[in-house]
Amino acid sequence: MKTAIRVVSDAADGAANDLAIGSGSLDVFYNGLTSASALAKRAWRDGDELARTYPNATALLSNAAAAVGSQKSGARTQLYGLANLSDPERKLIGEVLGAGEVAGVVALPDGSLAQIRESVLAGIWRVRIGSEPAREYLEVGAIPQIVRRAATDLTSADLAIGAAPDGAMNVQPVLAEIRERARVWRFGMRAHVINLTLLPMSVIDLAFLQQSLGNGPVQLIFRGYSTCRVQATGIRNVWSVQFFNSTDNIILDMLEVGGVPIVALAADEDFQDSAARIQEIIEAYFT
Incomplete structure (x- = not known):
């Protein structure tokens, strides 16, 4: 992703x-x-x-x-x-x-x-x-409050799941899990994390996942001990959180269902x- x-x-x-x-x-x-x-x-x-x-x-x-x-x-x-x-x-x-x-x-x-x-x-x-x-x-x-507002006001409240393309392996149950968790999440609840790095997901799975979730209105970059990119998806309360090594390769790829991911918060x-x-x-x- x-x-x-x-x-x-x-x-x-x-x-x-x-x-x-x-x-x-x-x-x-x-x-x-x-x-x-x-x-x-x-x-x-x-x-x-x-x-x-x-x-x-x-x-x-x-x-x-x-x-x-x-x-x-x-x-x-x-x-x-x-x-x-x-x-x-x-x-x-x-x-x-x-x-x-x-x-x-x-x-x-x-x-x-x-x-x-x-x-x-x-x-x-x-x-x-x-x-x-x-x-x-x-x-x-x-x-900043505009981050929370944009991630709420400019995203969709529901995730439409279409037919998976040929060659897909596990993307459908992952999408179903995301949709269910996003529907029930409320402010104050613990975020639900899906570690894509550990899942058997093919390139086709990941492409269809990206297509289904879409891109949202927020992108944050955290540069500490490593680089972390936090992006709102097009679905409300669903975030992409990716950690990169020094050569800009992804070492941890996750989806978080919840509020703004804690890595970006003071x-x-x-x-x-x-x-x-x-x-x-x-x-x-x-x-």
């Missing part, structure tokens, strides 16, 4: 959008600097001077610090707009937050794309919707760690 995700938008022309990560589109939005390396260039400035020069950015960071300190993984996210920041203040925010391990794109109902990127402070995300002009904001939470301990780190940054550079 290693295929490029394509989403047909609701725009009049019905054009398909390739949701590609790593092609440089996110590099314009995120400069990739970490908090330490970027802020070191400003270390010579007095903290009070930074606070006076960048008052809106300073206030935003203080609010984000308070928010992430009280955030819980299952709680509603908290949003902070960037519209009132000057360009230098936006740059400062980018330097403080840096670029973390999770990035993604989300197709929206109007045909536009949203770009999301977790900062080096887990649980603090930067989101940009559309372009020229783009709407940008910070979001504190396990995952956890409670992440919020507490990020709260401590951002507070240290504020005290070191802005006071």
